[in-house]
Amino acid sequence: MDAWVLWLIAAGVLLVFEMMTLTFYVLWLCIGAVVAAVVGWIAPDAYILQVLAGCVVAIVLTIFTKPLSRKIRNSSKGYEDTGTELAGKQGVVVEPIEEGQFGIVKIGGDTWSATSVRSLKKDELVRVLKRSSTIIEVERWEDFT
Structure with missing residues (x-):
């Protein structure tokens, strides 16, 4: 089997590992393996050149993207989760909530x-008590006022 095929297999494995970890560090190794595969395809007998090309690309990507990723993480703009400020907001029941079940x-x-300690009927006004993951806990609006 040619070396460039082995590099592509390694890149595929690294890509799958990256998708499981979402760290972006393994992605740079994956791209380095792809570069090594290209070099291996062009120069099949230059094994040291393949390794060096892959390593250099992975190191350069790691060094130059670290400040960029830090800048993106620390920027004031970015993805805002719509559920972060739910506590205290008013809502309306769309599907009834039975005690111990979701509505x-x-x-x-x-x-x-949503869940509630009391049964709530459709179209009742509710107030959000807290959010955990994708489920919120609510109470009847009249109980709050």
Whole structure:
């Protein structure tokens, strides 16, 4: 089997590993393996050149993207989760909530799976107590006021 095929297999394995970890460090190794595969395809007998090309690309990507990733992480703009500021907001029950079961509540333009310590009927106003993951805990609005 040619060396460039082995490099592509290694790149595929690294890509799968990157998708499981989402660290971006393994992605740079994957890209380095792809570069080594290209060099191996062009110069099949230059094994040291393949390794050096892959290593240099992986190191350069790691060094130059670290400040960029730090800048993106620390920027004030970015992805904002719509559920971070839900506590205290008013919503309306879309599907009834039975005690110990889930129902659906609409808050603004978003719908959420919701639980409550009391049964709530459709179209009742509710207040969000807290959010855990994708499920919110609500109470009847009249109980709050």
